[in-house]
Amino acid sequence: MERVDRSSEPPSTGEPAPACTFQVQSLSIWYGEKRAIDNVSMDVASNAVTAIIGPSGCGKSTFIRALNRMHDLVPKTRVEGKVLLQGDDLYSGSIDPAIVRRRVGMVFQKSNPFPTMTIGENVVIGLRLNGIRDQKFLNERLEKSLQMAALWDEVKDDLHKPGTSLSGGQQQRLCIARALAVEPEVLLMDEPCSALDPIATAKIEELIYELKSKYTIVTVTHNMQQAGRISDYTAFFYLGKLIEFGPTTKIFTNPSDRQTEDYITGRFG
Amino acid sequence: MQSGKANHLWRKIKSAAASAVAFISAVLVIAPLGLVFFHLLVNGITSVNWDFFTKLPVPVGEIGGGMANAIVGSLELLAFASMIGIPIGVLGGVYLAEYGSARINSILRFLADVLNGIPSITWGVVVYGLIVLRFKSFSAYAGGLALGLIMIPLILRTTEEVVLLVPNGYREAALALGVSRWKTIVHIVMKTASKGIITGILLALARVGGETAPLLFTAFGNRFWNHNLSEPIAALPLQIFTYAISPYDDWHRQAWAGALVLVTGIFCVNVMVRILTRGRAASVV
Numbered sequence: 228m229e230r231v232d233r234s235s236e237p238p239s240t241g242e243p244a245p246a247c248t249f250q251v252q253s254l255s256i257w258y259g260e261k262r263a264i265d266n267v268s269m270d271v272a273s274n275a276v277t278a279i280i281g282p283s284g285c286g287k288s289t290f291i292r293a294l295n296r297m298h299d300l301v302p303k304t305r306v307e308g309k310v311l312l313q314g315d316d317l318y319s320g321s322i323d324p325a326i327v328r329r330r331v332g333m334v335f336q337k338s339n340p341f342p343t344m345t346i347g348e349n350v351v352i353g354l355r356l357n358g359i360r361d362q363k364f365l366n367e368r369l370e371k372s373l374q375m376a377a378l379w380d381e382v383k384d385d386l387h388k389p390g391t392s393l394s395g396g397q398q399q400r401l402c403i404a405r406a407l408a409v410e411p412e413v414l415l416m417d418e419p420c421s422a423l424d425p426i427a428t429a430k431i432e433e434l435i436y437e438l439k440s441k442y443t444i445v446t447v448t449h450n451m452q453q454a455g456r457i458s459d460y461t462a463f464f465y466l467g468k469l470i471e472f473g474p475t476t477k478i479f480t481n482p483s484d485r486q487t488e489d490y491i492t493g494r495f496g
Numbered sequence: 497m498q499s500g501k502a503n504h505l506w507r508k509i510k511s512a513a514a515s516a517v518a519f520i521s522a523v524l525v526i527a528p529l530g531l532v533f534f535h536l537l538v539n540g541i542t543s544v545n546w547d548f549f550t551k552l553p554v555p556v557g558e559i560g561g562g563m564a565n566a567i568v569g570s571l572e573l574l575a576f577a578s579m580i581g582i583p584i585g586v587l588g589g590v591y592l593a594e595y596g597s598a599r600i601n602s603i604l605r606f607l608a609d610v611l612n613g614i615p616s617i618t619w620g621v622v623v624y625g626l627i628v629l630r631f632k633s634f635s636a637y638a639g640g641l642a643l644g645l646i647m648i649p650l651i652l653r654t655t656e657e658v659v660l661l662v663p664n665g666y667r668e669a670a671l672a673l674g675v676s677r678w679k680t681i682v683h684i685v686m687k688t689a690s691k692g693i694i695t696g697i698l699l700a701l702a703r704v705g706g707e708t709a710p711l712l713f714t715a716f717g718n719r720f721w722n723h724n725l726s727e728p729i730a731a732l733p734l735q736i737f738t739y740a741i742s743p744y745d746d747w748h749r750q751a752w753a754g755a756l757v758l759v760t761g762i763f764c765v766n767v768m769v770r771i772l773t774r775g776r777a778a779s780v781v
Contacts, residue, residue: 295672302597329674339665343687353673356683402669409673 246273248413248443249294254308256289256298263289265467266308271460276435276444278458278475280451282490286467287447291415294445295331296324313412329357332411336418338398340390340405347386349401353409368408375441376404377434396427403434407442414438416446420453432457451491455479463487533759540756543749548757553719553735559746563754565721569636569730573715574701576640576725581647581704582697588648589655589693594681605656611649617709619645624713636722636729639715643704650703654696658689695769702765706758708733732758 249271256264264286271277271294279287289298296317298304310317317327340349350372351365359365369386373379378400382393390401399419406414416435420428435444435457448454454461454475461478463471463486471478471487482488489495547562554561588608592601623642628634662685670680686693704710711717716728717738732754739751 297668297672300667300671325671325674325676327674328672333668333672335665335668335672337665339663339669341666341669341684341688343690352670352683353675356670356673356675356679405669405673411674 247271248273248313249445250309250311250314251294252309252311254290254293254306254310256286256293256307257305258289258301259303263467264293267464267469268308269462269469269472271443271445273443274439274441275459276439276446276457277460277462278454279445279447279462279464280449280454280490281464281470282495283449285464287449287464288417289467290464291417291445291447292333294413294415295328295333297328297333299324329409330411331413331415332406332409333415333417334399334402334406334419336421338395338402338422340393340398340401342389342391344390345387346382346390346393346401349390350404350408353405357409372404372408373401375407375438376400377430377437378404394427396423396430399423399427399431400434403431407438411442413443413445416444418447418449421449428453451479463490465490536752536756536759539749540752540754543753544756548750548753552721553750556744556747561750563730563732563735563750563757565718566730566732566735566754567757569715569718569722570705570732572636572723572725572729573640573643573711573731574705576636577643577647577704578697578701580641580644581651581700585648585651585700586655586693586697588652589657589696590659590681590686592652592656593659594685605653608649608652612653615709616646616707617712620710620712620714623710628714631726633726634714634716634728636715636725636727639711639729639731640725642710642714643707646704646707646710647700650700651696654699655689655693658692658696659685661692662688691772695772698765698769698772702762702769705765706733706762708737712737 247270249269251267251269251271254264254267255262267290279291281287292298293306294310294312294317298306306318312327312330315322340346341352344352347369350369354365354368370379370383373382378397381397382388382401385392390398393401399422403414403419419435420431423431432453435446438444439459446458458475460473461475462469463478463482463484465486471482471484478487479491482491547560548564549562549567550564551560551562552565553563588604592604596604619642623638623645627638627641631638666684666688667680670684671677675684711731711734715731715734717734718728718730720730722729736751736754736758739747739754742748
C-alpha cells in the first residue's frame with residue numbers, strides 16, 4: 228500500500244526509463260573457471276532505486292561489485308562486456324579504478340567503520356585521503372553527510388567517540404554517511420540491512436527512499452518484501468543470469484517469467 | 497552401585513594426577529626464568545650503582561668503573577639496526593600480506609623462515625666478510641647492520657601476520673571511497689594493524705638487544721667512548737662476554753651487573769609489549 232503511494236516517479240509500464248545511469252552490456256564475470264555472471268545486459272535508471280533479488284549464489288553481489296570495479300582486488304576474476312556510467316566505459320584501460328569508485332560509492336553487508344577512527348574522522352576520511360585539507364570544508368561536509376544519513380541528531384555531540392561505539396544500525400548509517408561524503412553519483416548497497424534488526428532496517432529503508440532524489444541507488448537484497456517496499460525497479464537473477472528486469476510493481480504483481488513468479492511467491496530460493 | 501562408586505573414585509584420582517603433572521610441568525617451565533633472574537639479582541645487584549651507568553670501564557686491577565659506554569653503544573647499535581630492520585621488515589611484511597602472487601609469497605615466506613633460523617653468529621661472519629674486510633675496520637655500522645639483518649625476517653613475519661588479520665571489509669570500504677590502493681594500505685590497513693606491527697618491532701629489538709655473537713667480529717667492542725660509527729663500538733652483551741671470560745673477580749661482578757641490566761631492559765620491553773597488546777582480543781588486531 229505504502230509503496231504505491233511513493234512510486235509516483237517511475238513509469239508503471241515496462242517502458243524504458245527516461246534517463247539511465249548505468250548501461251550494462253553483455254556483462255560476464257568469471258571466478259577462475261566458474262562463470263558467476265552470464266551475459267547480463269540492463270539499464271539502471273537515474274534517481275531511482277533498483278533492487279537486485281535472487282536466491283543465494285545467484286550472482287547478485289558479483290553483479291553489483293562489477294559496477295564499481297571491486298573485482299579488481301580479487302585475483303583470477305575476469306570481467307567481460309561493458310559497463311557504461313553516464314556513457315563512460317568503466318572497464319576501458321584508460322580509466323582509473325579509484326576515479327570509478329569515487330563516482331560510485333558502496334555500502335556493505337557488514338557495517339565497517341574504521342576501528343582506529345572517531346565518528347567524525349570516519350565520515351571525512353574519504354575526502355582526507357583524496358587530498359582535501361580545508362578544515363572548514365570538511366566540517367561542512369561532515370555535518371551535511373551525517374544529516375543526509377539521518378544520523379546527525381544522534382551523534383552530533385559524540386563526533387570524537389570511536390565509530391565502533393555506535394549500535395549496529397547507527398554504524399551502518401555512519402558507513403552510508405562516509406560513502407555520501409565523497410559525493411558519488413551512485414550508491415551501491417550490498418544487503419545493507421541483512422545484519423540489522425527490524426527497527427534499524429526500517430530506518431535504512433526510509434533513508435534509501437529519501438536519498439534517491441539525489442542519487443541513483445542499486446541495492447542487493449535477499450528480502451523480497453524489502454525490495455517491494457523500497458525499489459522502483461527490480462532485477463531477478465538466477466544462476467548468474469538476469470531472468471527478469473522491470474518496474475517493481477510489474478515484477479511483483481505480474482511477472483512474465485515463470486521462475487520469477489516461483490521465486491517471488493516463495494516456491495524456491 | 498558399588499562399581500559405580502569405585503569408578504568415580506578412580507576417575508577422581510586420574511583427574512588429580514593429570515592436574516598435578518600439568519602443574520609440575522608449568523613450574524618447570526617458569527622455574528628457570530625465576531632462577532636466572534634470582535641468580536642475576538644476587539650476584540649483580542651490589543655492582544649496579546650510579547658509577548655503573550655513568551663511568552667507563554677501568555683498567556685491570558683498579559676497582560670500580562662502569563659500563564656507560566657499553567649501554568650507550570648498545571642503544572646506538574639498536575638505533576642503527578632499526579634504521580635497516582624496521583623499514584625493510586615492515587614494508588616486506590606489507591608486501592607479503594597485500595601484494596605478490598601466492599606462489600612468490602610462499603617462497604618469500606619460506607626464505608624468511610629460513611633466515612629466522614640461521615644462527616646469529618652466521619650474520620656476524622657475513623657482515624665481517626661484506627663490510628669489515630672491505631673497510632678494513634670493525635665498526636658500529638657493521639654491528640648495526642648485522643643486528644638489522646637479523647631483525648628483518650623477524651619483523652617481516654610478524655608484520656605480515658598482523659596485516660593479514662585486518663578484515664578485508666576495511667580495505668574494501670576505503671577503496672570504495674575512491675582511495676588509492678597504497679593510501680588504503682598506509683592509512684587504513686597499517687593503521688589498523690599498528691599495535692601489532694609495533695609489537696613485532698619491539699620483540700625484534702628485545703631479541704637482537706641481547707645478541708652477542710653477531711657483534712664479536714663486527715662491532716668488536718671498545719673500552720672507551722666512541723661516537724664515530726665507523727669505529728669499533730662497545731655493546732652491553734659484548735662487554736658482559738668479555739668480562740665473564742676474564743680471570744678477574746671484579747670484572748666478573750661487573751659482568752653480573754651488566755647481565756642484570758640487560759635482562760631487566762629486555763624484560764621492560766616485553767612488559768611494554770604486554771601493555772600494548774592488552775585487550776587485543778577485543779579490538780581488531
